[in-house]
Amino acid sequence: MKTTTLSTTMLRAAGLMGLFVVVSVGLLVAVNSFTQPKIAEVERQVMLNTLNQVMPTRYYNNNLIEDMTWVTAPDALGTTQPMPIYRARLDGEPAGLVIETIAPDGYSGNIHLLMGVFADGRIAGVRVLSHRETPGLGDKIELRKDNWILSFNGRQLTKDNAHTWAVKRDRGDFEQFTGATITPRAVINAVKHTLDYVNLQGVRLYE
Amino acid sequence: MHNIYTSSPFAHNNSSVQKVMLQVQLAALPALVVHLLLFGYGIVIQWFLAVATALLVEYVMLKLRGRPLLPNMTDFSALITVTGLVFCIPPESPWWVVVLGSAFALIFGKHLYGGLGYNPFNPAMLGYAFLLLSFPAQMTQWTLPTELTGLHRPFWDTFQVIFFGLSTEPEIYTGATPLSLMRSGLHEGVSAVNVMMSPILGSGWFGLNAWAWVNIAFFIGGLYLLLTRTIRWQYPVGFLGALIITAWFFHTLNPDVYAPVSFHLLAGGTMLAAFFIITDPVSSSTTPYGRLIYAAGIGLLVYVIRNWGTFPDGIAFAILLMNIAVPLIDRYTQPRVVGHSR
Amino acid sequence: MSSLWQQKWQDYQDIAQKGLWNNNQALVALLGLCPLLAVTNNTVNGLGLGLATMAVLLTSNILVSLIRDHVPSEIRIPVFIAIIACAVTVIDMLMHAYFYTLHGILGIFIPLIVTNCAILARAEAFASKNPVDKSIVDALFIGIGFTLVLIVLGALRELIGNGTLFDQAWLLFGDVAQNWTIHLPDSYNPVMLAILPPGAFIALGLLIALKNLVDQKVKKTTLTAIPVEVKPTS
Known part of the structure; x- marks a missing residue:
């Protein structure tokens, strides 16, 4: 039972x-x-x-997220992985690109960046997506902490001004941070190399 | 009648503690003089600021804790704590840096644990770690040695820089320390030998830079402490031994990427730590064998943090980490009582 | 009838005082410390996690109290866990949808609410033995007590470590809160240790010390006021 x-x-x-x-x-x-x-x-x-x-909305009118492709350029983008690239177009004509790129030589590891480049080679804007730099020293690359990252806006890269793409200590145009020179150097170099790559590729990136 | 509970060693006027503390202060004198000659008057102002803070904090904390002022305030332990701290901070950093650091060291490093003798961590290093994590920008910019910049800042100017932040040419006056330079140099692919030859590292009296001279002065003071038996030999031998062996091993492995032994011995807070900081009997191991392990552990960690850590010098973090390990070390290194097996 | 309500009211007050102070989950029970320490580097993060925890607590207390007479005691723990896990997942999904950025910042700590011992403890120790109304009051005040600690801790750490208050309030309150951030004057140098992990431990330690100090003072005054009979500590 x-x-x-x-x-x-x-x-x-x-x-x-x-x-x-x-x-x-x-x-x-x-x-x-x-x-x-x-x-x-x-x-x-x-x-x-x-x-x-x-890449401000007023410069393009296509579907930016959909108009995406992958590119692999280890030297320019800092990684052997394919990176996404978004193409902005105004009435079908190339307006600019938004590229994800990596600065591989940050003080503590990779710094992931997102940068917008107009079709004429001017920089529309740069933002840091993620990083592991020292708090209080290298983290001034974040827009939340400092306006430094805005100093890329509107810059172009030509043969004549290549040497100005550096911190002031290295006789360039960019401010350095007290106590952290490696971080801004890494970011500047990554943006410079990526921009160089974009300039070289030209319209091919819009195809 | 109140019972007064005391613990051994039942010394009534703290005279032995005072004597030791004064001897330590005396031994730090050569380093103070060298520091003064090479980096200007900053250290003197910082020291007075630190001592004033220490007196105030001790008074307030003892009152709050309801402890008697007299034996506690005159044992000079707070003096040793802040003196150790003062040598670690940049000599021309703003006044609030040393004030906050000293206050944190004494309040959080000593009093909140129950006062001298109960603190598991070295208060000076706790204060330094607090400053380094809180104000990394101020803490990593060091006043450049006067003979390098060619600028001998008068006392009054230094005073103004520290208190009001008035500085005419900060870019010339301050720069990275040798350890920082080595880190960033190696990071950017410059070989260790080439970094050693850069102007800040490679020039100075007899080809030794200012930081190296301060280390040598600490070494001399440290020898005095050893000879007078104020400190135990296990500390410097264990610490420097471990540092030398690791540095030598890696340097032999790849001299381009790993700085030579001499660099590690004469940079940062090596000698200060070896003879003045890790020798603190309260926060270190109490068994002879344990002291050796404790000191060697710090030496090893210093090397690891200097090479692969986030901050250029790892002295403070290495000491704090080994402080936590002390109870474990003590447990396994108790000397065997004769006639008993373990 | 009125005395019955009076009795209820008395009970509620009792529960509330326990939840807020005497048995505060963070300061006394020391439960849920992992998320507490991890997210409180900012007032808004603290508030966000506090509200999420409170929502889970409320749901689980109500459900557990409702089913308390129908679940055999052998399987009550698995059932409680199922209820809590379900509530946490629902809240996780809702926050993901409606507070996307905040959800991203709080990250793993939202799903980790499921491991917050405070919630299972309330289900087992209170809701499974009490009617729904009391369980609701208990969940509310335990939740408020926990949230308050999170807010105070977050505000303290943010103020000292970042020199701001209510930074990024829009994450929780939407666009109206864009300008809610209070900045300390520029001459203030943030003590960054406060927003780093050690700062969490130090700040929590100070809060606990403060609470004990207040309790001690209160005890002293009541002791001198009325001769209290010694109760056995339960």
């Missing part, structure tokens, strides 16, 4: 657990089904906002 009671209790418990699991999973599926599209939309919006920081 006792075994029956035990098995009934066990069965009842198992059934109840099962019921809970089913209800929980059902709830999760329901919530997921209506948050999923919202998340995708916000994700897209956030990405577009990031891209627009380095």
Whole structure:
């Protein structure tokens, strides 16, 4: 008799657990089904906002996120991995590019950058996506901490001004940070190499 | 009648502690003189600032904790703490740097743990780590030696720089320390030998830079402490030994990427740590064998942090890390009592 | 009838005082310290995590209290865990959808609410033994107590370590909060240690010390005021 009671209790418990699991999973599926599209939309919006920081909306009218391709250029982009490149067009004509690039020689590891370049070779903007530089020294490359990263805006790279792409200590145009010279050097070099690559490739990147 | 509980060694007027502390101060004198000659008057102003802070903090904290002022304030331990700290900070850093650092060292490093004797960490190094993490920009810019810049700043000017931040040409006056230069040089692919020959590192009296001379002065003071038996030999021997062996090993492995032994011995806070900081009996191991392990551990960690860490000098972090390891070291190095097995 | 309500009111007050002060999950129980220490480098982050934790606590307390008579005790723990995990996942998804950037900053600590012992502890110690109304009050005040500590800790650390207050408030409150940030004057040099991990431990230690100090003072005054009979500590 006792075994029956035990098995009934066990069965009842198992059934109840099962019921809970089913209800929980059902709830999760329901919530997921209506948050999923919202998340995708916000994700897209956030990405577009990031891209627009380095490529203002008034300069293009195509779908920037969709008009994307991958490029592999280890010397210029600091990585052997293919990097995304977004093409901005105004009425179908090339307006500018947004490129992800990496400064591989930061003080502590890679510095991921996003940079926008107008079709005429001027820089539209540069932002740091992620980095591990020392807090208080190298992290002035973030726009939240310092305006330094804005000093790239509008710059071009030509044969004549290549030497000005350096910090002031190296007789260039850019401010350095007290206590951290490696970080700004790394960022400047990465932007310079990427810009050089973009200039060399020219319209090919829009195809 | 209140019972007064005291613990050994039942010395009534703290005279032995005072004597030791004064001897340590005396031994730091050569370094102070060299520092003064090479980096200007900054260190004197910083020292007075630190001592004033220490007196104030000790007074307030002892009052708050309800402890008697007299034996606690005259044991000179706070003086040693802030003196150690003063030698670590850039001589012309703003006044609040040394004030905050001294206050943090004494409040968080000593009093909150229950006062002298109960602190697991070396207070001076805790204060320095606090400053380095909190104000990295101020802490990594060192006043350049006067004979390098050719500018002997008068006392009054130094005073103004420290208190009001008035400086005419900061770019000329300050720069990176040899350790920072080595780090950034190696990072950018310059070989260690070439970094050693750069103007800041390679020039000075007899071809030794100012930082090296301060280290030599500390070494001389340290020898005095050793001879008078104020400090135990295990500390400097263990620390310098470990540092020399690791530095030699890596330098032999690849002289381009790893600086020579002499560089590590005469840069940063090496000698200050070896004879004045890690010898603090409160926060270090209490067994003879343990002291050797403790000191060697610091030497090894200093090398590791200098080469692969985020900050140029790893003295403070190395000491704090080994401070935490002290209970473990003590546990496994208890001398065997005669007639007992372990 | 009125005395019954009075009794209830008394109970609620009791629960509230325990949740906010006497049994504060962060300062007394020392539960949920990992997220507490990790995200409080900023007031808004602290508030965000606090609200998320409170929402989970509320859901789990209500559900556990509702089913408390229908679940055999052998399987109550797995059931509680299922409820908490489910609530955390739902809140994670909702925050992902509606507070996208904040969700990104709080990152792993939202899903990790599931491991916050405070929530399972309240389910087991309170909600499974009390009616729904009391469980709601308990969840609210435990949650508020925890959130307040997060806010104070975040504000303290942000003010000292960054020289600002309510920085990035728009992450939680939307575009109206764009200008809510309060900046200390430029001459203030932020003590960066405060927003680094050691600062979290030091600040929390100081808060706990402050609470103990207040308790001690209160105890002293009540002790001198009325001769209290010695109660056995339970």
